[in-house]
Amino acid sequence: MYRLLFDLVLRRLDPEQAHAWSFALIRGVSDVPGLRWLVGRVLGGPPTGALTLWGRRWPSRLGLAAGFDKDGHGVLGMTMLGFGFVEVGTVTAQPQPGNEPPRLWRVLDQQALRNRMGFNNEGSAVVAERLRRLRATRRGRAAVIGVNIGKSRVTPVEHAATDYATSAGRLAPYADYLVVNVSSPNTPGLRDLQAVDALRPVLEATRVAADEATVRAGRGPCPLLVKIAPDLSDDDVDAVAELVAELGLDGVVAVNTTIAHDLGPGGLSGPPLLSRGLDVVARLRDRLGPEAVIIGVGGISTPADARGYLAVGATLVQAYTGLIYRGPFFAARISRALGVDASRSRTEV
Numbered sequence: 001m002y003r004l005l006f007d008l009v010l011r012r013l014d015p016e017q018a019h020a021w022s023f024a025l026i027r028g029v030s031d032v033p034g035l036r037w038l039v040g041r042v043l044g045g046p047p048t049g050a051l052t053l054w055g056r057r058w059p060s061r062l063g064l065a066a067g068f069d070k071d072g073h074g075v076l077g078m079t080m081l082g083f084g085f086v087e088v089g090t091v092t093a094q095p096q097p098g099n100e101p102p103r104l105w106r107v108l109d110q111q112a113l114r115n116r117m118g119f120n121n122e123g124s125a126v127v128a129e130r131l132r133r134l135r136a137t138r139r140g141r142a143a144v145i146g147v148n149i150g151k152s153r154v155t156p157v158e159h160a161a162t163d164y165a166t167s168a169g170r171l172a173p174y175a176d177y178l179v180v181n182v183s184s185p186n187t188p189g190l191r192d193l194q195a196v197d198a199l200r201p202v203l204e205a206t207r208v209a210a211d212e213a214t215v216r217a218g219r220g221p222c223p224l225l226v227k228i229a230p231d232l233s234d235d236d237v238d239a240v241a242e243l244v245a246e247l248g249l250d251g252v253v254a255v256n257t258t259i260a261h262d263l264g265p266g267g268l269s270g271p272p273l274l275s276r277g278l279d280v281v282a283r284l285r286d287r288l289g290p291e292a293v294i295i296g297v298g299g300i301s302t303p304a305d306a307r308g309y310l311a312v313g314a315t316l317v318q319a320y321t322g323l324i325y326r327g328p329f330f331a332a333r334i335s336r337a338l339g340v341d342a343s344r345s346r347t348e349v
Helices: 002-008 015-030 033-043 075-080 124-135 138-142 157-174 190-194 196-217 234-247 271-288 303-311 321-326 330-348
Strands: 051-053 056-058 062-064 085-092 104-107 112-115 145-150 177-181 224-228 251-254 267-269 293-297 316-319
Touching: 015 033, 015 075, 015 104, 033 075, 062 330, 075 085, 075 138, 085 124, 085 157, 085 177, 112 321, 124 138, 124 145, 124 157, 145 157, 157 177, 157 190, 157 196, 177 196, 190 196, 196 224, 196 234, 224 234, 234 251, 234 271, 251 271, 267 271, 271 293, 271 303, 303 316, 303 330, 316 321, 316 330, 321 330
Parallel strands: 062 085, 062 316, 085 145, 145 177, 177 224, 224 251, 251 293, 293 316
Antiparallel strands: 051 056, 104 112, 112 267
């Protein structure tokens, strides 16, 4: 049914407009208790895939990757669809409109997306206030929410640490984890921050600001991760892993979109990322040991793809592009499959 709708209607719409309409529909359904209950029953959410991490119960190992819900408008709608957690963002210290349209394209023959959005978002002060209101509700407190933060376009690279720290200080009290995004290809100079000498002060400043904010809020430290690109060399992946271990960060999100394509400007997401994503996650696990949290993202379209990431060492997995091509049952289907795997493993033990 969804495939027919996609082929006949959605693929003929501008991708960004189709996203806006679909997201508005999800949020609208989530706001109506009866409809929300019905959708949850039909989709059958994650049944047995719960785990405990950082003192929180996570309903499923599958989460929504950053980029879909940039401003935290639809966290509850996305959990309704079967995602165990939602990563909001990317959020910047200053509000910004992003790049000029067109800036999102479907790559139909690869079931991929190409984007040059440019961190369009309402800014960390607005998003923090929205998350504060969400956390004041019972459903909002139950949701597992990560927040992905990036550098404001107007901020010079040499002042990046202060920019990230500003967002961390505002958002950490309402986040179950923070992700420092230094790997988007759509903000000039951002990927240069993946070099260890440039990355260290950003992570240090972000850590201090997040810790100070959570102390003021009367809660424990907010876990901090860094998101890296698939286009890093193996040696650079190793260098980031060493820095993560040195600074005592909580983990890594791997990977972001790739610029290794000839389709035009912007980063490519979806199945073309899967092979490299698996390689990077396996490499990180080997170097970071069993304790670090690694979130595997890139190219997950089926339960087998998600299992592949977990098999090479991912703690959690995320998806976005697969939802666009597979439809509203996508997350619940993968979450159920991972839940069955977890239940079977416990039984066998």
